Amino acid sequence: MKIENGSYEGAKTIALTNKSGMTLTLCALGAGIMSIKVPDRDGISREVTRLADSGYAKEYHGLTIGRTSGRIENATFEIDGKIAKLEKNNHGVDNLHGGKDGFHGKVFSVAVNAAADCTDVVFGYDSPDGEGGYFGNVKLAVTYRVYENENKITMSFDATPDCKTLLNLTNHVYWNMSGDLREPVTDQTVYINASRVGRLNERLIVVDIDPVTPQFDFRKPRKMGEYITDESVQRHTHGYDHPFFLDGRGLDKTACSLYSQTSGIKLEVKTTYPCVVVFGDNFTGYKSTCFECQYHPDGIHQCPDDCGVCTPEKPYAETTEYVFTVK
Numbered sequence: 001m002k003i004e005n006g007s008y009e010g011a012k013t014i015a016l017t018n019k020s021g022m023t024l025t026l027c028a029l030g031a032g033i034m035s036i037k038v039p040d041r042d043g044i045s046r047e048v049t050r051l052a053d054s055g056y057a058k059e060y061h062g063l064t065i066g067r068t069s070g071r072i073e074n075a076t077f078e079i080d081g082k083i084a085k086l087e088k089n090n091h092g093v094d095n096l097h098g099g100k101d102g103f104h105g106k107v108f109s110v111a112v113n114a115a116a117d118c119t120d121v122v123f124g125y126d127s128p129d130g131e132g133g134y135f136g137n138v139k140l141a142v143t144y145r146v147y148e149n150e151n152k153i154t155m156s157f158d159a160t161p162d163c164k165t166l167l168n169l170t171n172h173v174y175w176n177m178s179g180d181l182r183e184p185v186t187d188q189t190v191y192i193n194a195s196r197v198g199r200l201n202e203r204l205i206v207v208d209i210d211p212v213t214p215q216f217d218f219r220k221p222r223k224m225g226e227y228i229t230d231e232s233v234q235r236h237t238h239g240y241d242h243p244f245f246l247d248g249r250g251l252d253k254t255a256c257s258l259y260s261q262t263s264g265i266k267l268e269v270k271t272t273y274p275c276v277v278v279f280g281d282n283f284t285g286y287k288s289t290c291f292e293c294q295y296h297p298d299g300i301h302q303c304p305d306d307c308g309v310c311t312p313e314k315p316y317a318e319t320t321e322y323v324f325t326v327k
């Protein structure tokens, strides 16, 4: 593995290039992904993520999101009599992505562990009790593992709280498989292993879970844009911005995939999480898409038995994997 150290606005960056021609560039600010380059079918190295136009860490692009991802209705929740009062940064009512004090803006510690067949970059952060309005001290590690002989990245979230609390951690990377943003993501082929999708209200709070209609059914791979102008896809969101509830979880199956005929590059996403929020970059003409693997965004209110609540005895441990191949 070739490892190059650098810095961005005072935070460490690390670029890892494997023997298969993939380069992953990470940054300690937001424990995030700045860039992923993979070879296309002609062997030309292509950027497959989209950074915010204003630059890294200016928006959520590529960053670790927490303590919670997505929208929590009324920006509050209770566990065992303890009440969290979160920032109301969604229409002045709900919480989105943990608020402005979220993990996306924190500078993490960095450790690199190299082995023969893979290299780990471990980002660490100790979140104090009360940060962002959440309770409990939380020791967090976000680990990226880059493999030497295949274009595979494993991203693990491990966190230990000192009391029972809620976490729902994801990465907010924006994908476009054409490479270097040569076509909108609506021209690319999507697969999602989900027969159920969240129903959203006008503030994009998940109010119920419905079986997928054809507009939301990606169980047979198809163009992301096929139904993009449909009223049911446009309503409240202007495109896809919905949690898809996976029909199976685990690193042995594909949760979702994205393929571009233009480059031949295919991304497969595997995850231990039950849900993937698909956000189709709806205000840029669908330049890219996010696949935010996570728990139900408002699970603490709607499915508290499977929402990311963790304890000192049962720490948080979830993994998402990105695999790139060419066809």
Ligand code: GAL
Pocket (backbone or CB within 6 Å): 060, 070, 096, 204, 241, 277, 279, 292
């Ligand atoms: C997504 C969210 C979108 C939008 C985006 C950030 O996770 O579902 O509604 O807020 O983040 O621009």
